[in-house]
Amino acid sequence: MTSTETHTPTLSGERADLLDALAKHRFFLRNTTRGLTEEQVAAAPTASSLCLGGLIKHVAHGERQWVDFILAGPSVLASGDKDWDEWDESDYATYHETFRMQPGETLAGVLADYEQVALRTDELLATLDLDAGHPLPRAPWFEPGAHWSARRVLLHIIGETAQHSGHADIIREALDGATSMA
Amino acid sequence: MTSTETGTPTLSGERADLLDALGKHRFFLRFTARELTDEQAAQRPTVSALSLGGLLKHVTDSEEAWVRFIEDGPDAMTGNGKSWAEWTEQDYAEREKTFALQPGETLAGVLARYEEVARRTDELIATVDLDLSQPLPEAPWYAPGTSWSVRRVLMHLVAETAQHSGHADIIREALDGAKSMG
Numbered sequence: 001m002t003s004t005e006t007h008t009p010t011l012s013g014e015r016a017d018l019l020d021a022l023a024k025h026r027f028f029l030r031n032t033t034r035g036l037t038e039e040q041v042a043a044a045p046t047a048s049s050l051c052l053g054g055l056i057k058h059v060a061h062g063e064r065q066w067v068d069f070i071l072a073g074p075s076v077l078a079s080g081d082k083d084w085d086e087w088d089e090s091d092y093a094t095y096h097e098t099f100r101m102q103p104g105e106t107l108a109g110v111l112a113d114y115e116q117v118a119l120r121t122d123e124l125l126a127t128l129d130l131d132a133g134h135p136l137p138r139a140p141w142f143e144p145g146a147h148w149s150a151r152r153v154l155l156h157i158i159g160e161t162a163q164h165s166g167h168a169d170i171i172r173e174a175l176d177g178a179t180s181m182a
Numbered sequence: 183m184t185s186t187e188t189g190t191p192t193l194s195g196e197r198a199d200l201l202d203a204l205g206k207h208r209f210f211l212r213f214t215a216r217e218l219t220d221e222q223a224a225q226r227p228t229v230s231a232l233s234l235g236g237l238l239k240h241v242t243d244s245e246e247a248w249v250r251f252i253e254d255g256p257d258a259m260t261g262n263g264k265s266w267a268e269w270t271e272q273d274y275a276e277r278e279k280t281f282a283l284q285p286g287e288t289l290a291g292v293l294a295r296y297e298e299v300a301r302r303t304d305e306l307i308a309t310v311d312l313d314l315s316q317p318l319p320e321a322p323w324y325a326p327g328t329s330w331s332v333r334r335v336l337m338h339l340v341a342e343t344a345q346h347s348g349h350a351d352i353i354r355e356a357l358d359g360a361k362s363m364g
Contacts, residue, residue, distance in 0.1 A: 173228075
């Protein structure tokens with residue numbers, strides 16, 4: 001394993017591009033919380049029930065799980081021993097709680113966890129076989145029989161981070177008028 | 183050039199993954215405009231100045247500009263013969279209009295144009311040299327001296343589409359309560 005201090009400059013081509021895109025979009029997401037209080041990052045000021053702290057928790061959790069999928073296959077993705085197509089209402093209720101800031105959780109703690117998740121992904125990216133893949137787990141939102149390479153998972157993490165970053169842009173603008181883009 | 187009817191199944195590895203990710207995130211964006219009237223598509227129901235119709239136009243224009251970058255180089259990107267460094271206030275005012283539905287523009291027309299631009303990008307992905315690297319155009323929002331490979335541009339398109347799709351999720355929910363995700 002390449003050390004975290006030196007791996008970035010030595011990566012070439014596709015790996016460097018994936019690393020750069022991941023870093024950029026993680027930054028956009030984190031940057032929506034710049035200068036905010038704990039109350040603000042737990043607030044849901046739009047038509048959506050989402051808050052900024054919960055979004056970052058959700059994206060960090062998603063990235064960790066997708067990297068587990070790259071390493072170990074589909075069994076690690078759904079929670080417990082159930083596939084998503086077996087989830088009941090209480091499973092979904094538990095899931096939705098992960099989008100909220102819980103008592104004792106802080107923005108600093110959430111960001112530190114996200115940093116750890118990102119570091120692990122970036123380290124793996126240096127050596128991963130990007131073409132190796134696994135079948136996706138059964139879920140109402142995946143095509144039956146679909147198979148994703150490690151590369152496709154990383155593109156998904158980029159897309160997921162960016163989409164939630166879009167949610168975060170509007171939540172931040174609703175909180176105090178700050179805009180992310182010109 | 184591979185035909186659009188047969189291109190997808192014959193693509194391998196990285197090209198197929200890029201095509202799949204782009205297709206998926208374009209779908210998420212279009213999905214936020216499902217069953218809306220032209221009036222709804224032009225509305226700006228959040229704190230942001232964005233409408234769904236305007237977002238679709240902007241993402242279409244942006245994808246088209248990045249394809250010009252890939253095919254004709256950084257100088258072709260703005261589409262008006264000037265580099266961004268040379269843009270006047272009037273050029274920026276013209277660009278602002280692309281973020282809103284203008285009189286006579288319809289959601290159907292905007293979606294048809296998006297489809298057309300997407301088809302051309304997808305055809306390009308089938309054969310383009312993904313490693314071809316070019317300097318980014320001079321612009322206030324790019325670090326000077328940065329070069330992007332075609333692959334990096336395509337990752338950016340995935341993310342840009344996804345980020346605007348996140349904006350669109352919240353705008354749609356503010357319009358009529360419809361959610362894109364569970």
